[in-house]
Amino acid sequence: MDEILQKIISALDEGEDEQISLLVRQALAIGFEPMTILENALVPAMTRVGEKFACGEYFLPNLIVSAEAMKQAMFVLEPVMRQRQQMLKRAGVAVIGTVQGDIHEIGKTLVGTMLSVNGFEVHDLGVDVTPEKFVSAVAETGANLLGLSALLTTTMTVQRDVIQKLEDAGIREQVKVIVGGAPVTRAWADEIGADGYAEDAIGAVEIARRLLDVEGII
Amino acid sequence: MSQKILSAIDPKLRVSVLSEDEIRRIHTATMDVLETIGVRFPSEKALNILEAHGAQVDRETMIAKIPGVIAEEHLSRAPSTYTLCGLEPDFDLPLDGSHSYLGTDGCGVEIIDAFTQEKRPSTKRDVSDVGRVADALPEIAFHWVPLSAQDCPVESRGLHELDAIWNVSGKHLQTESIVSEREMRFAVEMAALLAGGREALRRRPVLSIMQCTISPLCHDAGSLEAALVAAEAGLPVGFMTMASCASTGPATLAGNLVVGNVEVLSALVLLQMAYPGCPVYYAAAQTATDLRTGAYTGGGPADYLFGAATNLLADFYRLPLSMGAFATGAKQPDWQAGVDNSLSAFMAASTGADMLLGAGLLHGSRIFSYEELLMDSEIWNMLCATLRGIVVDDETLALEVIRQVGPGGHYLAHRHTLKHMRELWQPTLMDRRPYSVWEEKRDGAREWAREKAQKILREHPGRPLEDGLRSELMKIIALAEQLS
Structure with a gap:
C-alpha cells in the first residue's frame, strides 16, 4: 500500500479534516486516480471506523469527525471526477x-x-x-x-x-x-x-x- | 498502587452526618459504658490481659470494666495507617485515609450457579470460582471469604477457604470465618508460607482477620483468642459490630452507635494491651432489626446513616474502618438490591471508609449471586466516578470551545470532545440502547452480568500458585485435620 494512501487512512480514522484535504490533493498530484483513493483508502478506512464503533471501541464523536473528514475528502475528489467524467456510484x-x-x-x-x-x-x-x-x-x-x-x-x-x-x-x-x-x-x-x-x-x-x-x- | 484496582481516591464529595460535638457525646457515652457497665470477655486469656492492664474484672460473670483513660491510652498506640498486601505487590492496598476499596461479601451459604441458575449449598469449588471472578474484576480490591466451603471438614473449613482463594488470586485476602485459636495458628502458618516467613509476613500481611462481636456488649471466646494469635503474628485484625436497632442494640441510632462502639473498642483495646502497636481496624455493619420478623437483613436508611457515622467515629479514634455496605435483604439482583447497595456504599465511601464490604451477596448475606457481584461492581464503578467530583480549570471550563461552537451548533465533532469524552463514565450493564433494540432481545443487566461472569469463569485461569507452595499449603491443612 502506498504511503500517501496510508496517511489518508489514518487521517480519516482520526478525523483530521484539514489534513485529509491536503493529503487527497497530494495523492491526486502524484497521479492517483480518484477511484483508487476512494476505494483503496477512504472507503476501507471509513468501514474500519464503523467496525470500531460497532464493537464499542469508538464513540459517536469518533464517527462524526471521521464522517466530516470523509466529506472534506469528497469535496476535493468530486470536481476532479466530474471533470474526468467518472461517475460516483450513489446509494x-x-x-x-x-x-x-x-x-x-x-x-x-x-x-x-x-x-x-x-x-x-x-x-x-x-x-x-x-x-x-x-x-x-x-x-x-x-x-x-x-x-x-x-x-x-x-x-x-x-x-x-x-x-x-x-x-x-x-x-x-x-x-x-x-x-x-x-x-x-x-x-x-x-x-x-x-x-x-x-x-x-x-x-x-x-x-x-x-x-x-x-x-x-x- | 497499581491501576489494576479501582478505588475511590480522596473523595471531593463529603457527607457529614454527625457534628464534632455529637461525636464527642457518643465517645463520652462509650467510655461511660466501658467503665461502668463493662463488656463480657468469656476467655481467661483475655481477662488476664485486661486485668493486668488495669481493667476491673469479674471472673464469675467474665465482665471486664475498662476505665476510659486506660482505654484511650491503649487505643492511641494503634497505627492509623498501614498497608494490606497482595500476594502480588501490584495489589497492595494502602489504608492511608485517602482510599476506599471494595471487597467481596461473606460468608454466604448458598450460591446461584453461574451456568444452571440453580440455587444450592456452597462448596470449596465455589469459593475458588468466586475468587477467580473477583480476581478478574478491577472493582474488587480484596477478598472476603465469599462462601462457606461446606464440603470440607468443619475443623479445617476456614483453612480450605483460604487455600481456595490463594490458589486463584493475587489480591489481598481478609477472612471472617476463622474463629478459633487452633485454626488461626494454622492460618498464620499458611500466610507465612506465602509471604516467605513470619518476619516477612509481619512486613507484608497478605492476610487480615475479621472477627465479630456479640451484641450487646459481649465477645466470643474463640474469636478473641483467634484474634490474639493473629495480632501476635502482626496480621491486621478488626472487630465488627452488627448491633441491630431494637433487638441487639437500642432502637435509637445514637444508642446503637454507642453499643457498637463499646464492643469494637473493647476488643481493640485488648489487642493493644497484648501487642502494643499491632495493626487493627474498626469494623461495623449495624442495621435496624426488621420489626415484623426480627430478622437482620441489612439495607434501609439506618444502614446508610450508620455507614457514614461509623467512619466519623473511626476517624475520631484514628483507626482504619471496614464498613459493611452493599447489604440487602433482596432475594434477587433487583430494584431493592440496587437501591440498598448504591446508597449504603455511597454513604460509606463519601465519608472515606477504607474498606467496603461487600459485593455479591443477597438475602442478608446468605446467597451468593454472580449477577449481583457484577452489578455491585458497576455500582462501585459509578460511585468512584461520582466521588471524584467536578474538576474546574481552564481546560475543563472550555471557554474557547464554547466560543467556537457558538449558539446552535454542537460539540460532537470538536477536538475537545474527542480529548475528554473518555473521561465520561461508560456503563457496561446500564441499558441505554434504542427501545427497538431492547424490544427485539428483551435482555438487560442481569443477562449481561451473567454472561460476563460466565466468560470470566471460562477464560480467566486465575493466578495459580506454583506447585510447591500449593502442596505445602495442603500439608498444613492436612496437619490441622490430623491434630483435631
Missing part, C-alpha cells in the same frame, strides 16, 4: 429536515452526516421546514429517500401532513419516507404510513439501506 438521493414548528437540529444533522458518509447525496433543508418545501425538494432532486425529524408531540403530526402532501403531488411512490425524533414510535410510523422509523442515526442508515436495497460503508 441514493436523500432529502432531510426537521418539520415545521420544530427547531431541533442535532439528531437530523447526525442522520444527514451518516447518510452522506454511506454514499447518499444529502439535501439537508434545515429546521422548521414546511410540508410544501419538502415536497418540492423531493420533486426537484428526484430523491428516493425523505427523512422527517420531529422532537415534539405537537410537531410530529406534521410528518403525517408531509406524507399526505406527497400523495397529493403524486410523488409518494417515488420516495421512501423515514421518520424519527424522541416522541416518534414504530406505531406512529405505521399509523401515518411512513416506510420506516429509527431511533438513532445508525438505525436510520440501516433502515434506509434496507428500504432501498443498497449497500453501505458503515
Whole structure:
C-alpha cells in the first residue's frame, strides 16, 4: 500500500479534516486516480471506523469527525471526477429536515452526516421546514429517500401532513419516507404510513439501506 | 498502587452526618459504658490481659470494666495507617485515609450457579470460582471469604477457604470465618508460607482477620483468642459490630452507635494491651432489626446513616474502618438490591471508609449471586466516578470551545470532545440502547452480568500458585485435620 494512501487512512480514522484535504490533493498530484483513493483508502478506512464503533471501541464523536473528514475528502475528489467524467456510484438521493414548528437540529444533522458518509447525496433543508418545501425538494432532486425529524408531540403530526402532501403531488411512490425524533414510535410510523422509523442515526442508515436495497460503508 | 484496582481516591464529595460535638457525646457515652457497665470477655486469656492492664474484672460473670483513660491510652498506640498486601505487590492496598476499596461479601451459604441458575449449598469449588471472578474484576480490591466451603471438614473449613482463594488470586485476602485459636495458628502458618516467613509476613500481611462481636456488649471466646494469635503474628485484625436497632442494640441510632462502639473498642483495646502497636481496624455493619420478623437483613436508611457515622467515629479514634455496605435483604439482583447497595456504599465511601464490604451477596448475606457481584461492581464503578467530583480549570471550563461552537451548533465533532469524552463514565450493564433494540432481545443487566461472569469463569485461569507452595499449603491443612 502506498504511503500517501496510508496517511489518508489514518487521517480519516482520526478525523483530521484539514489534513485529509491536503493529503487527497497530494495523492491526486502524484497521479492517483480518484477511484483508487476512494476505494483503496477512504472507503476501507471509513468501514474500519464503523467496525470500531460497532464493537464499542469508538464513540459517536469518533464517527462524526471521521464522517466530516470523509466529506472534506469528497469535496476535493468530486470536481476532479466530474471533470474526468467518472461517475460516483450513489446509494441514493436523500432529502432531510426537521418539520415545521420544530427547531431541533442535532439528531437530523447526525442522520444527514451518516447518510452522506454511506454514499447518499444529502439535501439537508434545515429546521422548521414546511410540508410544501419538502415536497418540492423531493420533486426537484428526484430523491428516493425523505427523512422527517420531529422532537415534539405537537410537531410530529406534521410528518403525517408531509406524507399526505406527497400523495397529493403524486410523488409518494417515488420516495421512501423515514421518520424519527424522541416522541416518534414504530406505531406512529405505521399509523401515518411512513416506510420506516429509527431511533438513532445508525438505525436510520440501516433502515434506509434496507428500504432501498443498497449497500453501505458503515 | 497499581491501576489494576479501582478505588475511590480522596473523595471531593463529603457527607457529614454527625457534628464534632455529637461525636464527642457518643465517645463520652462509650467510655461511660466501658467503665461502668463493662463488656463480657468469656476467655481467661483475655481477662488476664485486661486485668493486668488495669481493667476491673469479674471472673464469675467474665465482665471486664475498662476505665476510659486506660482505654484511650491503649487505643492511641494503634497505627492509623498501614498497608494490606497482595500476594502480588501490584495489589497492595494502602489504608492511608485517602482510599476506599471494595471487597467481596461473606460468608454466604448458598450460591446461584453461574451456568444452571440453580440455587444450592456452597462448596470449596465455589469459593475458588468466586475468587477467580473477583480476581478478574478491577472493582474488587480484596477478598472476603465469599462462601462457606461446606464440603470440607468443619475443623479445617476456614483453612480450605483460604487455600481456595490463594490458589486463584493475587489480591489481598481478609477472612471472617476463622474463629478459633487452633485454626488461626494454622492460618498464620499458611500466610507465612506465602509471604516467605513470619518476619516477612509481619512486613507484608497478605492476610487480615475479621472477627465479630456479640451484641450487646459481649465477645466470643474463640474469636478473641483467634484474634490474639493473629495480632501476635502482626496480621491486621478488626472487630465488627452488627448491633441491630431494637433487638441487639437500642432502637435509637445514637444508642446503637454507642453499643457498637463499646464492643469494637473493647476488643481493640485488648489487642493493644497484648501487642502494643499491632495493626487493627474498626469494623461495623449495624442495621435496624426488621420489626415484623426480627430478622437482620441489612439495607434501609439506618444502614446508610450508620455507614457514614461509623467512619466519623473511626476517624475520631484514628483507626482504619471496614464498613459493611452493599447489604440487602433482596432475594434477587433487583430494584431493592440496587437501591440498598448504591446508597449504603455511597454513604460509606463519601465519608472515606477504607474498606467496603461487600459485593455479591443477597438475602442478608446468605446467597451468593454472580449477577449481583457484577452489578455491585458497576455500582462501585459509578460511585468512584461520582466521588471524584467536578474538576474546574481552564481546560475543563472550555471557554474557547464554547466560543467556537457558538449558539446552535454542537460539540460532537470538536477536538475537545474527542480529548475528554473518555473521561465520561461508560456503563457496561446500564441499558441505554434504542427501545427497538431492547424490544427485539428483551435482555438487560442481569443477562449481561451473567454472561460476563460466565466468560470470566471460562477464560480467566486465575493466578495459580506454583506447585510447591500449593502442596505445602495442603500439608498444613492436612496437619490441622490430623491434630483435631
